Amino acid sequence: MKKELYVTNPPMSNTNQESAQEMISDKELLSQFKRLEAIPNEPKKIVKEMIEAFLLKTECNKS
Known part of the structure; x- marks a missing residue:
């Protein structure tokens, strides 16, 4: 099963950067x-x- 990751993020505000x-x-x-x-x-x-692929692989290897 392929997990799709498509996220659009607005530029970070100063509060978000902090x-x-x-x-x-x-x-x-x-x-x-x-x-x-x-x-x-x-x-x-x-x-x-x-x-995302690296994280999924790392998480799967922990199991």
Whole structure:
């Protein structure tokens, strides 16, 4: 079963950015997510699919 992940997110407000900074303790990862916000939607969609695939694989391997 293929899980589809298509999410469109509006640009983050200052409050949302502050929340993200509080939730993501890995500063390098947070920096990468901020940089991803600036890329076009099509490549961004591919990155999201790759992240989702990696997470699913990791979760399945735990079982």
